[in-house]
Amino acid sequence: MNIFRLLGDICHLVAIIVLLLKIWKTRSCAGISGKSQILFALVYTTRYVDLFFTYVSLYNSVMKVIFLASSYATLYLIYVKFKATYDFNHDTFRIEFLLIPCVILSLLITHDYSPVELLWTFSIYLEAVAILPQLFMVSKTGEAETITSHYLFALGAYRALYIVNWIYRYYTESFIDGIAVVAGIIQTILYADFFYLYITKVLKGKDFKLPA
């Protein structure tokens, strides 16, 4: 564990809590893509099946349980409790266009063909693109609530911090995982546009609106 990874994990945790609190406090999931949240739940479920097989540390296990529980809680809020506020008209990204390529890619490029390893690989690829339905929704409506933009920023910053962690681990432990690194870089690039607008607008107190 190093400071970059810890900060990354904290950003990840903050993102999830911000999203849950936003929905809970406003009693509404307007502007939130349920499809991205389905993909994230799938990411955590397929990556953290190792909870049953591999013990890394108490920190590791507790975080995994929190990510799993919070992702299903988010789905419950969107699709059950506050279903009436779910903006399904704007959440039209076809997730099979992400799921099918991720399945195929994880069968082609993987460290090893064990079920747990394949699920891990799939989860890494899927995580890289899981935010696309949400970004698509923001681009369709042309705006995001400030709190939603904070959520997106924290979620994007988490993987960016992990990249710094991978560079650090490469030099200090000679540890490198090509699959995670390449997917993590792609994941971070997908947020680049958003980061730019967040920094130039939201941090200066303006609303997050896409240029017309």
Add this chain to the structure above:
Amino acid sequence: ASNPSRHDEL
């Protein structure tokens, strides 16, 4: 090449 600590990240 799967050792148990390889996936020690979240």
